[in-house]
Amino acid sequence: MCLFFTNLYYLNTYQRFINVAVRLVKGLRPYDHVTQAAIDLHWLLAEACVQYKLCLLVHHALAGRAPAYITDLLQPIATTSPRHPVLRFATTSSLYVPRTKQLFGERAFRVATPKM
Numbered sequence: 001m002c003l004f005f006t007n008l009y010y011l012n013t014y015q016r017f018i019n020v021a022v023r024l025v026k027g028l029r030p031y032d033h034v035t036q037a038a039i040d041l042h043w044l045l046a047e048a049c050v051q052y053k054l055c056l057l058v059h060h061a062l063a064g065r066a067p068a069y070i071t072d073l074l075q076p077i078a079t080t081s082p083r084h085p086v087l088r089f090a091t092t093s094s095l096y097v098p099r100t101k102q103l104f105g106e107r108a109f110r111v112a113t114p115k116m
Contacts, residue, residue, distance in 0.1 A: 015046035058095075058113045073109055 022034040022041065038045070044052060060066040061074050075096040095113070 011046050011050070014049075018043065018046060054109075054113055070109075074113065 018038065019034045022028070022038045022043065023030070023032070025041065026034075026037045028034060028037060057066060057070065058074065061071045064071070077094045077096050
């Protein structure tokens with residue numbers, strides 16, 4: 001699974017914060033497992049939370065409820081090739097994934113979100 005817009009240090013820090021909050025809310029001891037307690041509270045893990053927020057942002061952008069600068073970053077496949085108007089994916093809601101030359105470019109919103 002890809003970690004979008006962040007590195008592991010910040011993601012682990014956020015996960016530790018969630019774990020402390022679960023222990024505080026549920027009254028768990030420091031060495032008790034928090035995964036089941038987080039599931040009982042309907043809280044997502046840090047990585048799943050980041051992925052959910054990105055998917056929600058893409059959904060809002062495709063529905064026209066996101067700011068224009070975000071909507072402009074997403075490009076449906078149907079509008080990418082004027083020479084070939086009838087593409088197999090033109091009838092689906094697939095998004096164009098631009099190519100990148102560096103691994104850091106894989107984290108960009110324009111590249112990462114269509115892969116989800």
